[in-house]
Amino acid sequence: MRLPVIVGMGGVNAAGRTSGFQSFRRMVIDVLPEAQRRQTLVGLAVMMGLVAAEADGRFRVVHGIENTDNTDLAEGTVLDASAVAAGFAEVVCAGTLVRRVAPEYFNVDALHWQSNASLSPADTSAGLQFAMPLAQVPEPLPEGWSLDLVGDKEALVTVVGSVNVKLDNQRDFPVKAAGQLPSGFAISELYNSRFQPRGLQMALFGATDALRSVGIEWKEILRHVNPDQVGVYSSSGFGQMDQSGYGGMQQSRMKGDRVTTKALVMGINSMPTDFINAYVLANVGIASSSVAACATFLSNLRIAVADIQAGKVRVAMVGNSEAPIVPELMDGFATMGALATDENMIRTYGDAAVDHRRASRPFGENCGFTMGEASQYFVLMDDALAVELGAPLLGSITDVFIDADGIKKSITAPGPGNHITMAKAAAAVVAVAGEEALRSKSFVLAHGSSTPQNRVTESQIFDQVAAAFEIEDWPVVAVKAYVGHTIAPASGDQLVVALGAFVHGILPGIPTIEAVADDVHQQRLLIGPEHVQRNPEDLEVAILNSKGFGGNNASAVVLSPARTQRMLERRYSAETMAAYYARREISEAAASAYFLAADRGDYAPIYRFGEGMIADEAIVIDKLRVTIDGLPGAIELPTDNPYADMS
Template sequence: MSALPVIVGFGGFNAAGRASGHHAYRRMVLESLPDAERQETLAGLAVMMGLVTYTEGAYRDSDDQACSLVDIEARFGQQVLDGTLIRRIEAGFFDVDAVPWQKSAVLAGDAEPLRFEMDEREVPEPLPADWKVVELDNRRVQVTVAGPLAVKLDSYRDLAVKSAGQLPAGFDPGALYNSRFHPRALQLAVIGASDAVQSVGIPWAEIASSIRPDQVSVYASNVMSQMDEAGFGGLLQSRLKGSRVSTKQCPLGLNSMPADFVNAYIIGSVGHTGAIAGACASFLYNLSAAVEDIVNGRCRVAIVGNAEAPITSEIIDGYATMGALAQEDKLKKIDGGDTTDLRRSSRPFGENCGFTIAEASTYVVLMDDALALELGADIHGAVNDVFINADGFKKSISAPGPGNYITMAKAVASARAIVGDEGIRERSMVQAHGSSTPQNRVSESEIFDRVARVFGIENWPVSAVKAFVGHSLSPASGEQLITSLGVFKHGWIPGIKTIDRVADDVLGERLQIPLADLDRRDNPLDVVFLNSKGFGGNNATASVLAPRVVDRMMRKRHGESAVNSYVERRESVRARAAAYDAGALQGRFDTIYQFGEGLIDEADLTLSDKSINVPGFEQEISLELPNRFADMT
């Protein structure tokens, strides 16, 4: 009997804000929310952005005057809206109008050789053959160069790409814990994973005591590694800048660190771990591994996620040179004017010219259904399956291929086996990869249209969260998942609000691509399909089951009495999760970061031929393992 991987916690941070409590989702459908929920969402973002604080039981402005939720919306609402989602790249990253550049030049004198002074410590080693050096006072030297001199001159250039999906303005992820020397992506990993773990509403120590130490899996990674100054970026630039490599830049730059930091500093796990990279489908690759672990009984709890911080001029330069990013001049041409709205630079399934890069972290906590039942964990949905297929031989590494047809068709067929034909046709939707490139809008819509025809789907809702938060690369399909949990909870499918109409070349006969939020409260969904397409033929599609479907499945497996008892236990868990959410809305994130705490002395391990007892863990690891190949031995 296969265990069902249920989602019991989720968290992270992106351009829409904090993921736990559905707050990032709520920012996407803000116009459709009731007044109280809209105002609470705006207030939480205002606290994140440093516009207001929460002290002495009230929100307060910079003059320490108390503010109601109505006041916050009236005074700071527009500033919150302007400082979230996709927008012009802010100066905290770099100046998009004056990006540092080095221009090569060759200096040559007229009749006389070049002559100049410099600090003796700056003289190159070995001394060039055509240089003559004479010592002066104060450790200065005079240099005479017989021939031409090649130099690099500091210069600045305008960056064609000017927008990105950035964390809310004024929010500093490194300020939530002792993040000294950590690259930005690892800061995002720590605060995102901590947010997910705390959103569960059950202390991690209680979860850990309920299972064996080796029954935990952590799968997380990123695509671009850590390319800022504190990671590989600084490592590669140091010699060219005349500085030294630090002891941390190389190890912290590795793309396995978003998993390693979770194990070492958040949950203290000695269980299974992995960092799987599949370009833009990386989250689903990691999710697939975790799902298989739970389904097959290799683990009972899994934490899955990705953290990416690619808003650097070098990374943007790389993707822009490929023609993959939306550039300001191309957007102006599409808009037919001298200006463009950079907040609308990501336009899935509309007239578009490239994707918009973004930063984000996304983590989810999975349990097997029996453990969730035992602990009273709140179930937000379940992952039925994840399908991954390559494209075969390719002419271009970025070109589409047959792999995504296979993943989509298998995902729909797998979900149909659970919710039936009617569930697929009437109560399912697609979270599209929706990268906002001309090629994607055609190829992905054709896949959806052909799959819809095969399964008899006539009006398939299709949403694309990249319209709001941009393309965060490895966490992108995690953002689709968490947004889908919001749809299950609140009933609104986010419309693609950055386009005026669907492009003419989109195959949308059987698709419903809403431009405004789509209300499904009276006809709730049974299943959402997450679709992801990555460079190199990395295709993945997952099916996620709604909580109401999971409830029916749980009652059939465990019985009415057991589930009713579970529902009672769940109340206290929901209360603890709500308490964390309320504190986070007020700026108390209480980020978990246990550096140097609870260290395990290997000498204290107790080993026998039947078990291993690890200090600090309530249960032991069994060594009474079965012969998996009994029929062959």
């Protein structure tokens, strides 16, 4: 069976850029070596628009720090990397991870809404009278209304009874924390975004970042595969809900505005796939969009892994983009009681004031999850193609398991499905890597949503599986403590951390909690606020777990680069692997050069709008194949009968 190998990753979430492990490093910045800490702070300072890279390797201050007597940080000052890291560390850290919702999203203290009111006349004998433009008089005329014309353009309206109206109003929004992209990072300014929804801008950025992280030109990859052996597996969970997508379409008529021509199309939840196919990869292969609530990433990953294992595709772009920090979505979750409100946090934690930085508290005393936004994309290849091209080796995916919950009395309640997926994942680890790898060299990336129900049910599953497979002190990582719940790409956030842990030997703790809640099952688990540092060689397997609304349970097995490489060495000859290592050095050097350039702000999304469109006359079809002028290789048509024994 072909092994799906991870050769690139890219994207962005509240912790920063995905490629080069920037976002991972931000999560564990307090235990990083000084050089990596400085690199992380400087790269984020550039991303946040605080400084701009100069040609000589130094940085010019774009936004000086207010309320400081340090003139060395004034606007226009040129600094070296050490000075940037020292001077802007506090601002960078404050402007990343979960934090108070910024005004550019919406005003959580004075959110605009329309309140209902009923207007009645003070003198009921005269009726209610008011003037209005004739063009604004509703048709048909409401019951009880009568008109007297005042000139050609105005009417005097008399109403018998009352009039129900909606008044512009403001209210305090109960949820004030979210995992927002780094403050000041504006993707729309990096390319001609054409008023595209935020989620699609993020998809272009994430796919571009992932593609460049491979260190091999896309056209070179295409030379080694047929045009239909490429697949993009992507979606958003809710669609694009801001004003440029479904949000604007749904609100327009209620606000007295017109629906724009693009709102419906741009809002569709498969649009991230379509944008990547059309504007980043120019792909004519598989386009696949799966949606499975919080397990959406793993659902897309399962299909991609299966297609690679079956030989349907040889290279896949897998990921999701979600921009859900909009009042409508957050209002919906808050009404369900799913989000952590300021009032509930004060009541639960006993604090006089709310610490929005600690809004997401997986496996601790908690009162709801925290919304986040993210774009996470990964480039997968079958092992033969990765070896042939000399692609970087970040790890591999052996299995993705998905099971439903069966009968339940609440569609959002948990059930047995996640017990099944986790048990299957643990057994699959034993089958592929052995019992010792599972017992002493594996860790779990928990769904860890920060709700009271999740902390009990998910920890019980982990503890039960650990007992069945004789695991002691099984490390559990909860990424949502740092970036919030990003819905569709949530398990993409997990995968980024898993790959980062393999390289850096750091399992991020849960710094937002002081202690694990009393009702958490942890007899065989290792959960806590502190980071756990291990020798990277002792981290070989990660299990990603997701518990989605409606019974969308999923668990995936991820192998480390070292474990994956040993598997490749068993499959291929020493000569083949030696050639692979030589080619890999070149691609890794190219990838490293991109990471350095990206840290200096060179990461504009690929946006091939209208470039190289395929005309009908460029397509040639015969009985055996389809060839397209300008694309290497051919699309072979099926000729074998897979059901020959039944024909």
